[in-house]
Amino acid sequence: TTRSWDYLGLSSVNSSNLLRNTHLGHQVIIGIVDTGVWPESEMFSDEGIGPIPSRWKGNCESGQQFNGSAHCNRKLIGAKYFIDGLLAAIGDLNTTQNPEYVSPRDFNGHGTHVSTIAAGSFVANVSYGGFGKGTARGGAPLARIAMYKACWLQVGTCMGSDLLKAIDEAIHDGVDVISISVAFPIPLFSEIEIRDGISVGSFHAVSKGILVVCAAGNKGPAAQTVVNTAPWVLTVAATTLDRSFPTSITLGNNITMQGQAMYVGPELGFTGLVYPENPGTGDEEFSGDCERLSVNPNSTMAGKVVLCFTAKTDNSPVASAVSAVRNARGLGVIIARNPGHLLVPCGGFPCIAVDYELGTDILFYIRSNKIPVVKIMPSQTLVGQPVSTKVATFSSRGPNSISPAILKPDISAPGVNILAATSPDDGGFAMKSGTSMATPVVSGIVALLRGLHPDWSPAAIRSALVTTAWKTDPSGEPIFADGSNRKLADPFDYGGGLVNPEKATDPGLVYDMGTSDYILYMCSAGYADSSISQLIGKPTSCPNPKPSILDLNLPSITIPNLRDEVTLTRTVTNVGPRDSVYKVVMEPPSGVRVDVNPKTLVFNSETKRVSFTVRVTTAHKVNSGFYFGRLTWTDSVREVTIPVSVRTQILQRYYDDN
């Protein structure tokens, strides 16, 4: 957060409109469902924050090392914990064997981190081991935080029964936004089955006007891995910032390259460099695989920097390699891999990541020199250009595996190396990465928008975010999606794009929805009248014939099974100047024809909502992948853009693995 908000144009120094006009979100209450809080963090300071909003009905509970009346203040206004579901599942919790606080206090650190990303107070001169130095703060620095601790232990286990109670209490207490950085792996459960407690709980929250922001999950970059896909929640993917930590690696031939690390030094002067491989002279086993370095004779690695390769992008090969090289009394490790965006410091030990290209350069240098050497410098913090924005490798991708016609994720936000508060026992601040971190970035922005537009529905706020999102990074350069291979990002990577808070304040038009729209979604998805009736608490019968899921009034058009042609409808509501005229600009997906009718929308004092149809036909003759385009309404000042994604399926419901 020492960079996130400036990067997104929400700089407090320039006093952006959104921050100024909402008084930094001071009237908004954000409910965080997570692992608890460290209330001692300076980011929970309530200095300069006014009285608690009178509508607040929550409170702070006491428990192990947490005094509800002493630890809460005008910033941290709620703190509750829900452990009964976990206890019923595992029996008694032995906190000696499994350290934890049976209270709202945060053993894990995750809850403190995400809550301060959303709404932490200003804390100057913060860094993480010297990296990312600056002022840490939340997106809505004066908004109030209510923590609902439902996730427990070091691994962060959250039982569905505890999560549901947390959401139920948050609804009761009067939060405006619920932020949930929690996921369940695919395959998914139906959105209206209680097995997906987040979805069902969220439905009730959203139907009461509370916006629910959820993580897209960390199972990327494979397709169809996005979770929390219900159309009533705002699902958030993770991007990088324009900040990196280059680390100079100089080879004995004087070629210098920049890897990535969080190495605080000291400089490692020219030192032996090795890639463990069998010289072909004996039976000893050698491996240059980062996860198998421990099979090498210690003498191979002792006193040297070791190069290894891995196909994995998570952090496990780094941990294995560091452990093996340290045990062999090596001096450092260079890990060649595809970018995973999961840098961590290696406890003062040089561990530097490079890609396969640089890794192969180093390998060829080693193989062509009898005494290869390397010099490693401490890492630097590089901010701004030329560091580019990428959708993180780990960020889960669409299409939505339950309803591919519902675009997920909705939006993306920075979620890599985000510096925010954690336990004071852990240094007080830490960098963490995940869609967990991207989620409260959006929650903070949503809080500001809620403060600015208290009468907007959750769907209207979602629409404002999606239709105004950046399709490039804030400096105008393309956003790429990391994976294998790096490619230009598309809506299944980042939804509408990278969240653009200032633009979202004045979207012009919104694609609004309410409970009746979600009922039509359930009808179109084939849920029974009886289930829908009980869910919403009143008799409901779905129309016959069933409505088309393509007509759900989302700020996106996703057609997963186009055969010949289809016509769908959208309705836009004018939230800008009363007398406005918007014209359509269509960028159709390749090989797809899109006709919008009418092509001009006229709004005045009597006409606030206008519908239009979109007729889509395909020229493709085979089952294709998705092609992407955009539909924009513009009044010359505003651009209301939605992503259009179309897949031709001549053979319907056909799995192609030939």
Next chain:
Amino acid sequence: DAKKKVHIVYLGERRHDDPEFVTESHHQMLWSILGSKEDAHDSMVYSYRHGFSGFAAKLTDFQAEQISGLPEVIHVMADRSYELA
């Protein structure tokens, strides 16, 4: 007891504004299946009574199946765990 595990009984939108009344109805429902007020009290883990109606309770699979047959019940599902993202 060893065979009991937490199940979530989901009843949909609340049918009463008073949360105490909603919780009482949950106890009554459990009581009708378990046969005693004490057992119902001991089995109850949570009553969801503000944003929606439902409860979490320690039940055998058979008891869960019995509850799922009640007309006001939408779903009965075994509890499961989520992970941080």
